[in-house]
Amino acid sequence: MFENKDKTHIEQLGEFGLIEHLTKQIKIVQKSTVKGVGDDAAVLDFTNKQVLVSTDLLLENIHFDLRYVPLKHLGYKAVQVNLSDIYAMNGIASQITVSIGISSKFPIEAVEEIYQGILLACDNFQVDLVGGDTTSSLQGLVISITAIGHVDKNKVVYRSGAKSGDLICVSGDLGGAYVGLQLLEREKQIFLENPEIQPDLEGKDYILERQLKPEARKDIVVLLDSLEVKPTSMIDISDGLASELLHICKASEVGCRIYEDKIPIDPMTYHTAVDFSLDPTVCALSGGEDYEILFTINQKDYDKVKNDLDISVIGHIVDKNEGAAMISKSGIQHAITAQGWNHFNK
């Protein structure tokens, strides 16, 4: 991943030195941040707002592979994954805390690269880094992020509010992150077998970015607010459309019908999936890591969203006893399961 020569090693700086070194770069932009890094706890002030808290733990070789994930991208993505959860409550993220466990044999520059990605994400999304913990790890790299946000009491959207007749909407397009991962995995295998061969990733920028540098959909929260649409339920797509749909159905005690031909899939995702002999619909349903927003709206709000190119209406909510199903392009109804749909495991 990086050269160890002529680098500053973490053990030279010590824990306090490392924290001081890394936190020097932090800028505070949120009014709600009263005190960030540097005391026992961060102090935040959210007068009259509700506070949102979400946390994620990312472990090397479970959630990421340092053989093809650049450290800066890793830091950036780790933040996005967490911000996405705040936006999925219809809130705005305002602070994060970051804990990193890293081998003391790593050069300081490696931790700096991760932080560069983290701070870039903070900057792009106007989020303050207000605390954390840096510790040595005897095993792999560990990144734990907690995101904090706020929302007006009357605007918070749970998974549980979908009602029969509501329209099911999704932002952006799906499956790209998964297909991007297949591409990286293939090139890794080729590289492992013959390190002389340069990776062939040309022209695949979009799906590689979907995997390596996802962008949480803060813009969708802002857009819905400007359109004066309050969704009835909302969730971010981290595990794939199928799994998230089932979460909404379970929490809301409803069923759903979605239409295969309405699922937004980018042409590059589609064609690359086909090249890999993968069904693009399965990639969208079960691939995961797209970090798009899945939400339901009352039918009366349809006119407000129908012209937005970034929002696709893919189906509607039905009664619980009708179950969760997808109508395929050929008109056949398939039950949706947590693993995608019931053809997935055949």
Place this chain on the structure above:
Amino acid sequence: MFENKDKTHIEQLGEFGLIEHLTKQIKIVQKSTVKGVGDDAAVLDFTNKQVLVSTDLLLENIHFDLRYVPLKHLGYKAVQVNLSDIYAMNGIASQITVSIGISSKFPIEAVEEIYQGILLACDNFQVDLVGGDTTSSLQGLVISITAIGHVDKNKVVYRSGAKSGDLICVSGDLGGAYVGLQLLEREKQIFLENPEIQPDLEGKDYILERQLKPEARKDIVVLLDSLEVKPTSMIDISDGLASELLHICKASEVGCRIYEDKIPIDPMTYHTAVDFSLDPTVCALSGGEDYEILFTINQKDYDKVKNDLDISVIGHIVDKNEGAAMISKSGIQHAITAQGWNHFNK
């Protein structure tokens, strides 16, 4: 640590099953918890309060050794470590999030034991578990906890408020957790050399509890409030008295004088340290993990705290240019360094 026979393995339940299984036991007690586990983020409401956030990452074989730390104790301690940071801001902890990374080969009962300890701590300290993440780990056990608390705007106490002339106070007694650790390490070595020999820990309950089951000092925050004392600065003692004193001196731009004979050390800590040929004062200054509260008060508040047996006045704050020093029992002045005092590294 535990038998693998006839246990339910995590992989049988899957991630969602595991989360559902574990979160069934969670009870919500805090009015500020609007929505806990079960959505993209927890929703909290702290009308007119400032919000405190602190986070810690605990890694196997860096922060704990499963060969002598029972899993339930580990869960309990992991929570205490975090709550301690909230109390050290003069606030009250109200929520935590917990992320755990654990090998999928662990039996479900192992994760349950950790959660039992976590939930016992939540119960004892009236804290709600409102979110988290459970993931498999290819390496060791990983526990990341974020604690959230609240405090009236005019009651928050930073590290930075100490003034020349203020009195330096400490709760409880120091060094016990470190001496308890030495005892456990010795017995582990004996066990590794001869597994037939039973550990000899009899009569050492107090210092073993200081190491294995520390209690964060919420009671000190409550006590100071009832005494109508607002400290001028405050920090919890996680790395040892010396290191925390230097944090306060640096943040407050002051110096300090403490008196060796005033440092509270329990007789069992004292005698066990001597048995190990350790200087009890060094254990108190540099041992760490006591999770007591170090704070400074204005001299006018002395009468309010002087009769409390759980608070020791150990010195006073001086001007920055006088530096940080300890007056030994024999009347000699020693500079305090991050490693304790300057005799420590000789």
